Amino acid sequence: MADRKQSPKRPLIFYYLISLAVLLIINAFVLPMFMRRQIMEVDYSTFLEALEENRVLKVEMSADGQELAYVALDSHGERQTYVTVLMPDPDLLTRLRSSGNVRFSRIKPVEPNPILTYLFSLVVPILLIFGLGRLFSSKLQTKMGDIMAFGKSNARIYLKAQTGKTFADVAGQDEAKEALKEIVDFLHDPEKYTRIGASLPKGALLVGPPGTGKTLLAQAVAGEAQVPFFSISGSEFVEMFVGLGAAKVRDLFKQAEEKAPCIVFIDEIDTIGKKRDQAGFSANDEREQTLNQLLTEMDGFDSRKGVVLLAATNRPESLDPALLRPGRFDRRIPVELPDLAGRIAILKVHARKVAMSPQVDLEAIARSTAGASGADLANIINEAALRAVRQGRNRVEQEDLEESVEVVIAGYQKKNAAISPKEKEIIAYHEIGHALVAAKQTNSAPVHKITIIPRTSGALGYTMQVEEDDRYLLTKEEAFARLATLTGGRAAEELVFNTATTGAANDIEQATRLARSMVTRYGMSDQFGMVALEQVTNPYLGGDTMLSCSSETAAEVDRAVMGLINKAHERAISILKDNMDKVHELARHLLAKETITGEEFMQILNA
Numbered sequence: 276m277a278d279r280k281q282s283p284k285r286p287l288i289f290y291y292l293i294s295l296a297v298l299l300i301i302n303a304f305v306l307p308m309f310m311r312r313q314i315m316e317v318d319y320s321t322f323l324e325a326l327e328e329n330r331v332l333k334v335e336m337s338a339d340g341q342e343l344a345y346v347a348l349d350s351h352g353e354r355q356t357y358v359t360v361l362m363p364d365p366d367l368l369t370r371l372r373s374s375g376n377v378r379f380s381r382i383k384p385v386e387p388n389p390i391l392t393y394l395f396s397l398v399v400p401i402l403l404i405f406g407l408g409r410l411f412s413s414k415l416q417t418k419m420g421d422i423m424a425f426g427k428s429n430a431r432i433y434l435k436a437q438t439g440k441t442f443a444d445v446a447g448q449d450e451a452k453e454a455l456k457e458i459v460d461f462l463h464d465p466e467k468y469t470r471i472g473a474s475l476p477k478g479a480l481l482v483g484p485p486g487t488g489k490t491l492l493a494q495a496v497a498g499e500a501q502v503p504f505f506s507i508s509g510s511e512f513v514e515m516f517v518g519l520g521a522a523k524v525r526d527l528f529k530q531a532e533e534k535a536p537c538i539v540f541i542d543e544i545d546t547i548g549k550k551r552d553q554a555g556f557s558a559n560d561e562r563e564q565t566l567n568q569l570l571t572e573m574d575g576f577d578s579r580k581g582v583v584l585l586a587a588t589n590r591p592e593s594l595d596p597a598l599l600r601p602g603r604f605d606r607r608i609p610v611e612l613p614d615l616a617g618r619i620a621i622l623k624v625h626a627r628k629v630a631m632s633p634q635v636d637l638e639a640i641a642r643s644t645a646g647a648s649g650a651d652l653a654n655i656i657n658e659a660a661l662r663a664v665r666q667g668r669n670r671v672e673q674e675d676l677e678e679s680v681e682v683v684i685a686g687y688q689k690k691n692a693a694i695s696p697k698e699k700e701i702i703a704y705h706e707i708g709h710a711l712v713a714a715k716q717t718n719s720a721p722v723h724k725i726t727i728i729p730r731t732s733g734a735l736g737y738t739m740q741v742e743e744d745d746r747y748l749l750t751k752e753e754a755f756a757r758l759a760t761l762t763g764g765r766a767a768e769e770l771v772f773n774t775a776t777t778g779a780a781n782d783i784e785q786a787t788r789l790a791r792s793m794v795t796r797y798g799m800s801d802q803f804g805m806v807a808l809e810q811v812t813n814p815y816l817g818g819d820t821m822l823s824c825s826s827e828t829a830a831e832v833d834r835a836v837m838g839l840i841n842k843a844h845e846r847a848i849s850i851l852k853d854n855m856d857k858v859h860e861l862a863r864h865l866l867a868k869e870t871i872t873g874e875e876f877m878q879i880l881n882a
Contacts, residue, residue: 694735
């Protein structure tokens with residue numbers, strides 16, 4: 276559990292300066308104002324007038340004979356203190372004696388106390404300097420301590436089951452859990468394995484796309500095994516000074532052996548585990564030294580003591596082969612995107628924490644979220660709960676979940692978007708073009724929803740298709756049908772308005788990417804056949820590709836891609852021409868309602 280963030284403490288000198296400033300302000304403004312309210316300054320004639328009227332009660336003269344302070348009765352009969360400049364007056368004492376009721380005296384100069392003078396002139400400054408010196412020296416020691424702690428591991432240690440996670444909190448990753456349960460069983464009962472001569476795998480590498488639950492699985496292993504759990508990110512080993520990352524690795528494994536049996540989890544291990552090559556890093560590179568130390572430590576520690584190293588990455592292709600060999604990371608556990616059953620299980624896990632309506636159909640939500648990760652599904656449940664609160668309900672309904680799916684996919688609705696009627700009509704025909712081309716092809720997924728409400732992602736509308744079941748293979752006919760569907764929006768614009776708009780930009784990108792993959796990776800081109808002309812560089816992070824062919828072949832690939840897209844475009848135009856009456860009818864209906872379901876769409880199309 277993360278500690279509550281505390282506000283930084285201010286240095287003691289800050290409070291010294293604030294106190295000094297307050298004292299100066301009081302001395303310069305507040306005290307003079309207060310004194311002026313208590314003592315009134317008058318001229319000497321006023322004093323003489325009060326003396327003649329017998330209103331003076333007490334008189335005090337300064338030692339230097341320059342000022343005179345007296346107490347007299349004012350016009351209301353109240354005692355008031357006055358001060359005036361003392362004029363040369365040889366008859367003043369005579370008048371004061373003749374007055375009878377006036378007490379008068381001379382103010383004696385106050386002799387300074389030698390002890391107080393010594394304290395304030397010598398002892399207090401020395402104490403102040405000593406205190407400030409101690410303050411600054413402690414700050415310096417703290418900074419030096421931080422510098423000297425560079426070689427210490429800053430891994431977060433969770434003792435026993437403080438991770439709060441078990442395998443019950445992990446859904447949709449049954450295969451990964453099965454592979455990790457053996458590690459948990461070994462940590463619980465190591466003698467069962469050592470009796471036969473088996474040793475615990477030193478390391479397990481969790482590989483998969485972001486958001487699939489790799490870190491959650493590692494925490495669940497520690498929670499199930501009831502052992503200490505060391506958690507650290509690979510980036511925390513990377514330091515500015517050479518050798519400090521290696522020192523952190525040594526300190527981490529030293530702490531782990533002291534607390535064995537335990538689990539050490541390194542997240543994003545590709546930060547320090549990248550391949551070593553002569554062109555990339557020099558022999559003294561900090562990252563390479565950290566990797567070498569990690570390899571050495573993995574060879575050195577005894578797995579029979581119960582120290583298990585878990586690591587997670589979404590870039591396994593970039594890891595050094597020495598890190599992946601048996602004896603270091605013995606197991607590579609894929610943590611892939613969940614299938615339909617997995618998505619249903621994940622939604623149920625997160626729905627336990629939210630008040631749900633009994634009529635909620637999580638299976639329908641799981642079908643409409645093909646390709647979503649566990650983090651995406653958790654976000655969908657949370658967005659649905661937030662929407663229910665905004666609508667004033669105390670539980671989540673099906674419409675909240677459906678809207679949250681669209682929020683995660685396309686963003687929030689832009690309710691204040693000013694779209695002209697002409698543009699809205701073009702958008703409606705564009706989306707109907709997609710939907711009708713998809714519906715008229717046998718190898719296309721069914722239409723689930725059509726909308727022309729703009730979204731914050733930039734989409735002015737979209738057509739949602741939902742497969743009836745999870746698909747792991749894509750046939751050539753299905754890929755071509757998808758191409759035709761993608762070109763259906765532009766085809767409708769050309770047929771109805773005899774023009775082309777920028778609304779098809781995203782469709783063109785998707786169609787080009789799919790057609791290129793059909794030619795270069797899937798072997799679905801008659802011209803090239805089963806030849807791999809492109810390689811996927813990072814399959815878990817967007818699937819960026821790199822051509823592996825000559826420039827002449829690349830030009831032929833471009834022509835083949837354009838041929839496929841043009842052929843799919845011609846099919847879309849042909850389908851729309853044969854159903855123009857339905858195109859107009861459906862577009863008018865969509866313009867009137869702005870959002871229609873797949874059932875409404877099919878009823879009008881088949882009527």
